[in-house]
Amino acid sequence: MATWSLPDPPKLPHLHTPSDNAQARSWIAQFRTQAVPKELVELSFARSSGPGGQNVNKVNTKATVRCLLGASWIPLWAHQALRQSPHYVASSQSLLVTSTASRSQSQNLADCLSKLHTIVLAASSASVVNEASEEQKEKVRRLESVEKVRRRQLKESRSAVKRGRSRADWD
Secondary structure, eight states, X not given: OXXXXXXXXXXXXXXXXXXXXXXXXXXXXXXXXXXXXXXXXXXXXXXXXXXXTTHHHHSOOEEEEEEETTOTTSOGGGHHXXXXXXXXXXXXXXXXXXXXXXXXXXXXXHHHHHHXXXXXXXXXXXXXXXXXXXXXXXXXXXXXXXXXXXXHHHHHHHHXXXXXXXXXXXX
C-alpha cells in the first residue's frame, strides 16, 4: 500500500513565540511546494450544470472534495481561521470544496484539490507573524523620534500663545 503524505505540521494550537512562528513558517514552506493527494480526502462526483449541452446531463463531472478539519495534515493553529471560511461545514466539522469549472471530471477534481490547498495555505499563513527586519525597526525608530520632536514643537508654540495671552495689560 502506498503512503500519501504531506509534511506533518508542528503540534502548536497557537503561535505565541518567535520559535512557534519559525516552525510554522518552515511547515508552510514545505506545504507550499506539495499538492494535496486525492487519497487524503473524500471525493464525490455529481451531474454538473452549466456549459456542455447534453454532456452535462449524462456525465458526473461536478467534483466535490470533503476534508475533515481534524485531518493530521491540517495545522492546529489554522483551525480557527478555517472555521471562518465559507467552505467550512459545521455539521460535519469539515471543509467542502466543489468545482464545475470544466467539462472534465479529472480537471474539476484537480481544481478542487488546488482550491483546498490554497484555503489551507491561506488559513495557516494568516496567523504567522513575521519578524521585522533591522532596517524596518530603524525606520520606525526614526519616525517615532521625528514625531516626538514635532509634538514637542507644537506644545511649545501653543504654550507661547497662551503665555502671550496672560501677560497682556488690558488697562
